[in-house]
Amino acid sequence: MIRFDGVSHQYGALEALRGVSFEVPAGALCVLLGESGSGKSTLLRTVNRLIEPTAGRVLLGGRDVAGIDPQALRRGIGYVIQSVGLFPHRSVAANVATVPRLLGWDRPRVEARVDALLEMVGLDPGAYRDRRPATLSGGQAQRVGLARALAADPPVLLMDEPFSALDPGTRRGLQVALRRIHAETGKTILLVTHDLEEALVLADRIAVMAEGRLVAEGPPAEVLGPGAPEAVRRMVRTGALALHRLAALPAAGAAEDGPALGSPGLPAGATLEDALLLMLAHGTGSVSLEGAPPRHLSMAAILRASAP
């Protein structure tokens, strides 16, 4: 869906991007992970031409974005930024309606769409439609920002550190909402973050950037494996990478047949990290996996599954 093909960008003497090439498959939620100054935001902004590569191309659905009118291109791509950027002089509904209005949708269609989107991001339309952005909390404002980005039903969503300014609890809530929306809509999402845990919660695929280069790309469990790049290892305490990697592995993959009587139950979609945390919380060496037929998971199985 989005293909970066040798993308480089130079700000004066600074090489912000140095020949980045990889592809984000359609429907994926790909997290661009890296430290400040790694070039991840710059790369994101080449997709909607807020930044033009000085070399290489960006292809969107097979078309070189350089050949698409920037305004038409941006109206066809959802865009969410860390500072949210709601228009303070407009109501929540008018903010959400921004792109449909630019595209000239008729009023009934816009209004129906606004209500549907507020519902989707978990805000009651009746209570929020007419509010001003200044009256919203940070988390509510970013929910509106997300609804605004999705308003014209773009196939691709670009998110630049969307939750980084929020407190941990609020951030968690938005991450859950984003995962749900991704599952419901099947959008292709490219999301920038410097937070490894956020990447693990959200990503189907992780692309790690360091000093303007792509240093690793693939499914989370692969990227965080024993060969994890230095840029990823620097983000966590020594040894903690193995723990984080458990969050990228489904518990079902390590489960064994047969019930484990009397052990706590684990929901079907849980990860190995969830399994380990449940064992720690109950002081047991095994948990049973909910669902039929009965299966269970032992500490030894977790160790085997996480081994390189």
Place this chain on the structure above:
Amino acid sequence: MRRARAARLAAETLAFLAALLAAPRAEALWHALFPEVARPTFQQDSWLLLLGWHLVLSLGAVGLAALIGIPAGILATRPAGRRMRPLLDAVFSLAQGIPPVAAVALALPLLGFGAAPTLLALVLYAALPVLRATVSGLESVPASATEAARGLGFSPWQRLRDVELPLARPVLLAGMRVALTLSVATTAVGAVAGARCLGTPIVTGLANANPSYVLQGAIFTAWLALLLDRALGLFGAPGPAGTGSPGSGAAQP
């Protein structure tokens, strides 16, 4: 609250008009103040007519200053025009630096007597506050809002019209209010060039050693400036010290 202020303003406006109409008949009052003056009330022209001309001149000048200052301020804040900003600021500062009396006098040979040199002097004087207010208004627009507008696919013109100017409006209107107050107070110098306005009694009084005329012209000029400033405050333009207005809601951090 707002309604009460509007009612008070209406009452004050009526008081002003009543005083203006009564001015030619207030012989006793002015005689008591200036016993040495033979004819203490200004009778040569209708005060209402002078008020009308005064308003036409000062409002017209601010309108023209806005036509010049706002586009210049927009230009100075565009990426393409940013380099012109010091130049624009210097030119407008220089224009304001010329005392209006001198501007009127210098324009006389070119534009003749009457309204034209007065308008020129007033526009030169009022353009700088309009330019500055436009620039600071546009600069007060949160960067996050303009960035979002760009990313969502607004054209530069749509961004200006739908996001930047509405958000710059409170600061811009405050600047216009300053410009208008300055302009109303300064229009009186137009009388030097023969433009009829509330300055006419002042200039006539100066020429004929009649301090009673001078005082009457000064009172009505200052009173009008205050009234207009209050009226603009009522209609949503916040004062220079942020005297509050509807719609100046806190911007999202």
